[in-house]
Amino acid sequence: MEQIQNIVNLPDKYQTYNKKILNKFFDIYQLSSKARWKGIDPEIPPESKITIDIADRVSEICSPQTETPINERLRELLKSNRQEIAALKISEEIARGKFGEMETEEGLKTAIRVGLAVVTEGVTVAPIQGLSDVQIRENKDGTKYACLFFAGPMRSAGGTESGFTVVLADHVRKTMNLSTYQPYSMGDDEPERILEELRMYERYQSFQFKVSDQSLLETVRRLPVEVNGVDTEQGKEVVTHRIKGEKGERITTNGLRGGALRVLNDGIIGRNKKLFKLIKDLNISDWEWLENIQSDKDSSNKKPKESTFDDVISGRPVLSIPKKPGGFRLRYGRSFNTGHATIGINPASSAILGYPIVVGTQVKINLPGKASTISFVDTIEGPRVVLKDGSLIQINDQIQAENLKNEIDRVVYLGDILISYGDFLENNHPLLKSGYVEEIWIQELYRQWEENKFNFPELKEKLPKSYYTNIDFDLAIEFSQKLDIPLHPKYLYYWDRLTLEETKTLQTKLAINNEIIRTTKDNNIKKLLELAGIPHKIQENTIIITGEDMKAVSFTLNLLQTENINQDSTTTCEYLSNICKTPIREKSAISVGIRVGRPEKAMMRKQKPAVESIFPINKDGGLKSDILEAVKPRPGDNPNKPNTGKISITLVNSYCNNCDRYELKSKCEKCNKPTEYRKLCPRCRQFRDDWKCPKCKIQTQTHGTQEFNLKSELENSINQVKYRPSAPFKGVEKLGNEVKFPEPLSKGLLRNKYNLSTYRDATIRYDVTNAPLTHASSRMINTSIEKLQELGYTHDIHGNPLTNIDQIFELFIQDIIIPKEAGEALIRISKFTDELLTNVYQLNSYYNFNESDNIQQTKYEINDLLGELIVGLAPHTSVGIVGRVIGFTESQVCFAHPYWHSAKRRDCDGDGDSLMLLMDVLLNFSQTYLPDSIGGLMDAPLLIQPIVLPKEVQRQARNMDVMHAYPKEFYYETSTNPNPTNIKTKIQTTEEFVLSGNEKQFIDFHFTHATSDISTGPPRTSYTTDKNINIKIEKQLDIAKKIDAVDPNKVVQSLIKTHLIPDIIGNTRAYLSQEFRCKNKYCQKKTRRMPLNNRCRSCREPLQATVTRGSALKYLPLALRLSNEYDVGDYIKNRVELIQEEAEYIFPSEKDENQTELTAFV
Structure with a gap:
């Protein structure tokens, strides 16, 4: 706690909060340490190492072999510098030998890796596995330069950080007096080789940006260090610029170096503007050329991002086309459940369409970023729809929308979409003009009231308390006329979409009679009313407008005018302002494009196939790797030699020298002394003392193939845990790590008991979509007031004692709200860990939740989880972040503070992360189980951070705005489309509090828009509940037909072009190049060619195809039907017809038994 207090200024309530978290954390850590000390697992202590800050994480991730630890010096640098400067300085000091002398190449490698770790907050494995090697090489003239080797995990660093790694390397090589890379030094055309690789790589993988040939070649020629890499695409090789095997060649593979290509394409070139700005801010020289490199990105803003809406996927609807009237209207602001790449819409907008999107659904957008998560905010404007009887109404209420959804004919306006200033700031996207909204009106009202309050004292009691306070038209007019402010936005319509002539036509045709506006039904008038979004009804052959809308239309159009009006207006709104003598x-505002991306996700993570025990059984378990199957007698076994339960598997040579016996544990069960790995020569089968066999001159191994008595081990484990498993009891075919240390079978038995499966590192995970939340109420998170008070929530945001379930309070930054289904899964995991502690480790249980003997019938009481600690982990990182459960939601998301998500190096743009119970991680995680391949350390809790520090989270969370309201001047400024960093109006973000060290970096966050519920609507979209692809597509197209802002023909055209046709072609290619598998479940061997006798060469059993004709052509009938029913253009239609002809040739009709003779072609 003292270390944390030295790093950050904590508010009083956070002193208590952090102490509670740390006390509970170390209680669990101490108990798990006692358990691990029993020696049952591969390593003795818990293998997830505890870190507090960046300095700790960098030291643990990189483990720099320096004489002096770098932790304290790094903390000093970070305290007074931004991360990039600290990275440059610490790298420079390592290179100069400040922390101990190293060989030049080793010093270069260590310096760059440590610098990269600082830039990536020490959260990813990019420094150790992404940057696979650093070498010092020679140019032809004898000068030495730095060469960086990148691998696939470099992607986890992020684009800008990847590009900055090369800049960092340049800085270090200058410090070490190394020369620059000369690309043509050895006579090879290395830039052209990289170009060929990149274009070939694009066929198999996708980049974030499209770069031109010229930009790539220019970049490679100007780089001061060599960007090289390892082969990442097995079997894919260049054709033209192949290596010759000659001495001096600097590229050593013909394969595609994906890591290097991503650094160049998505790091240096794709983000050249952002990277150059960073370089300029850091005052780094010799990179001026980077500013002029062109990335096609979105053609340097020449071409809007509408092209992303060409990639339509089956069943995922397009809801709004960019800039097309009638789509989602841009509205600025942040609710407590939006921001951090999450956007808000009125739930009625989704309800009228049958909920194609719900809370947690990822959507692709055209601004300000590429993708977002959906949240519902019911205080912004809902849709305007035309019913089947011709009436037009506005729906702001979700229940009304659900009741009317079957009566809706068309959606004229979808309603508002709430996007925060912080998201525009993070994406550096120009601000776009705002429409006139209630947030502007109420500020103008109060400003005018302050200036005129003595003239109109009667208005004081009528003043609305917030922007969403409902006021009637008469009061709105009173405010406008007495205080000289524009008409309230509620009574504005989309007049600006009408021309002057169209407005005058309405003025002429509409007549008021007995407080009802009537006009004869006329298609042109009806169209104009719909265009303006004016609610109206159809009665017989008459259009009528009643109620408040009648008053607003009558007033705005001045239908009772008796005097001549000045006709010199140039715009519709100017004209209306003149005739009604009130500013209109x-x-x-601009229409934001939205199409559905990934559906919301909340589910247990399972390997494919699912695994309950990381114990190898070779192929003895059949297709399901069933351990119970592996110990059964098999067909064909000699009856005189029954199956004894022994199997041949590869295991670690774990040996107790004291007892002279093998033991699959880190401690000997008899003498309790540590076991050792014995080194075996794979050729002569002799044990050796060294890693190299003196006789065979080859590498020794710590594992070997042996006959293992699985039946005996299984029975002993069953007796230990007092549970006999149900079939299938799923193991693994083989262990992917070099050590080959298996997991104890007892752990797998208990997972089987509680219907749990394990990930590859022996942790149990629940994957869930990320969603932001800074405030909540007792009712929203389904937690009682009493429990909240116990957890530290004593007052609401206004400082009042927390006594009511609807009072809004501010979340602590590590508190999370999880799906109820996740709660039930975590309860099962807690029972699993409790039984591990008692039956396997012979210790007292910890959680003791919901004691019950009947596992299948138990309705788990998830409230037992309140206050318990979990670990959140993003897939591309290696640091688990501790969180505390304080509530539950019906939605399929994990609500948490943006700081917490950002500590995992995540925003909330639709991605999901995994949740793990802390005890499960500390008890069961082992790096020993992880594969040795490059990238094997990703997505594993190598480190655990118990406390989140705002200064160390990603910059995006520090760009979050935290104001009660955006000043009205901000809305005025948007009319000029300024860059968010250049506006004159100050929008307060968390950044200023973090940089100043103010305790407000933790507390007193505000929001501009409230909402009554964070989990309203169904938990899942229809996409996830409907299984039939034809039903999904029909719903997708029904939605497109219903929305005026979407063209169904374009949707179908894009669907066929980008999804159906590529799938048909790809599936057909897979069919023609498939392998054939043996039907014998104990053999399962595959062959590339089908033998003439159709039998396996090993066991003589029949072979079966792995790809069927039906799967290859499953989308062809659908593509044919859609291309005929919709106007998709001749090109798409003809292409589908050609595919059909080719399919008939490749897959001849089974009914056609006539075979063509060769003579027919003579």
């Missing part, structure tokens, strides 16, 4: 503002 433009309601319209």
Whole structure:
């Protein structure tokens, strides 16, 4: 705790909060340490190492072999510098030998890796596995330069960080007096080789940006260090610029170096503007050329991002086309469940369409970023729809929307979409003009009231308390006329979408009679009313407008005018302002494009196939790797030699020298002394003392193939845990790590008991979509007031004692709200760990939740989890972040503070992370189980961070705005489309509090828009509940037909072009190049060619195809039907017809038994 207090200024309530978390954390850590000390697992202590800050994480991830630890010096640098400067300085000091002398190449490698670790907050494995090697090489003239070797895990660093690694390497090589890389030094055309690789790589993988040939070649020629890499695409090789095997060649593979290509394409070139700005801010020289490199990105803003809406996927609807009227209207602001790449819409907008999107659904957008998560905010404007009887109504209420969804004919306006200033700031996207909204109106009202309050004292009691306070038209007019402010936005319509002539036509045709506006039904008038979004009804052959809308339309159009009006207006709103003598503002804003991306996700993570025990059984377990199957007698066994339960598997040579016996544990069960790995020569089968066999001159191994008595081990484990497993009891075919240390069978038995499966590192995970939340209420998170008070929530945001379930309070930054289904899964995991402690480790249980003997019938009481600690982990990182459960939601998301998500190096743009019970991680995680391949350390809790520090989270969370309201001047400024960093109006973000060290970096966050519920609506979209692809597509197209802002023909055209046709072609290719598998479940061997006798060469059993004709052509009938029913253009239609002809040739009709003779072709 003292270390944390030295790093950050904590508010009083956070002193208590952090102490509670740390006390509970170390209670669990101490108990798990006692358990691990029993020696049952591969290593003695818990293998997830505890870190507090970046300095700790960098030291643990990189483990720099320096004489002096770098922790304290790094903390000093980070305290007074931004991360990039600290990275440059610490790298420079390592290179100069400040922390101990090293060989030049080793010093270069260590310096760059440590610098990269600082830039990536020490959270990813990019420094050790992404940057696979650093070498010092020679140019032809004898000068030495730095060469960086990148691998696939470099992607985890992020684009800008990847590019900055090369800049960092340049800085270090200058410090070490190394020369620059000369690409043509050895006579090879290395830039052209990289170009060929990149274009070939694009066929198999996708980049974030499209770069031109010229930009790539220019970049490679100007780089001061060589960007090299390892082969990442097995079997894919260049054709033209192949290596010759000659001495001096600097590229050593013909394969595609994916890591290097991503650094160049998505790091240096794709983000050249952002990277150059960073370089300029850091005052780094010799990179001025980077500013002029062109990335096609979105053609340097020449071409809008509408092209992303061409990639339509089957069953995932397009809801709004960019800039097309009637789509989602941009509205600025942040609710407590939006921001950090999450956007808000009125739930009625989704309800009227049958919920194609719900809380947690990822959507692709055209601004300000590429993708977002959906949240519902019911205080912004809902949709305007035309019913089947011709009436037009506005729906702001979700229940009303659900009741009317079957009566809706068309959606004229989808309603508002709430996007925060912070998201525009993070993406550096120009601000776009805002429509006139209630947030502007109420500020103008109060400003005018302050200036005129003595003239109109009667208005004081009528003033609305917030922007969403409902006021009637008469009061709105009273405010406008007495205080000289524009008409309230509620009574504005989309007048700015009408021309002057169209407005005058309405003015002429509409007539008021007995407080009802009537006009004869006329298609042109009806169209104009819909265009303006004016609610109306159809009665017989008459269009009528009643109620508040009648008053607003009558007033705005001045239907009772008796005097001549000045006709010199140039715009519709100017004209209306003149005739009604009240300012009429433009309601319209830009229409934001939205299409559904990934559906919301909340589910247990399972390997494919699912695994309950990381214990190898070779192929003896059949297709399901069933351990119970492996110990059964098999067909064909000699009856005189029954199956004894022994199997041949590869295991670690774990040996107790004291007892002279093998023991699959880190401690000997008899003498309790540590076991050792014996080194075996794979050729002469002799044990050796060294890693190299003196006789065979080859590498020794710590594992070997042996006859293992699985039946005996299984029975002993069953007796230990007092549970006999149900079939299948799923093991693994073989262990992927070099050590080959298996997991104790007892752990797998208990997972089987509680219907749990394990990930590859022996942790049990629940994957869930990320969603932001800074405030909540007792009712929203389904937690009682009493429990919240116990957890430290004593007051609401106004400082009042917390007594009511609807009071809004501010979340602590490590508190999370999880899906109820996740709660039930975590309860099962807690029972699993409790039984591990008692039956396997012979210790007292910890959680003791919901004691019950009947596992299948138990309705788990998830409230027992409140206050318990979990670990959150993002897939591309290696640091687990501790969180505390304080509530539950029906939605399929994990609500948490943006700081917490950002500590995992995540935003909330639709991605999901995994949740793990802390005890499970500390008890069961082992790096020994992880594969040795490059990238094997990703997505594993190598480190655990118990406390989140705001200064060390990603910059995106520090760009979050935290104001009660955006100043009205901000909305005025948006009309000029300024860059968010250049506006004159100050929008407060968390960044200023973090940089100043103010305790407000933790507390007193505000929001501009409230909402009544964070989990309203169904938990899942229809996409996840409907299984039939035809039903999904029909719903997708029904939605497209219903929305005016979407063209169904374009949707179908894109669907066929980008999804169906590529799938048909790809599936057909897979069919023609498939392998054939043996039907014998104990053999399962595959062959590339089908033998003439159709039998396996090993066991003589029949072979079966792995790809069927039906799967290859499953989308062809659908593509044919859609291309005929919709106007998709001749090109798409003809292409589908050609595919059909080719399919008939490749897959001849089974009914056609006539075979063509060769003579037919003579």
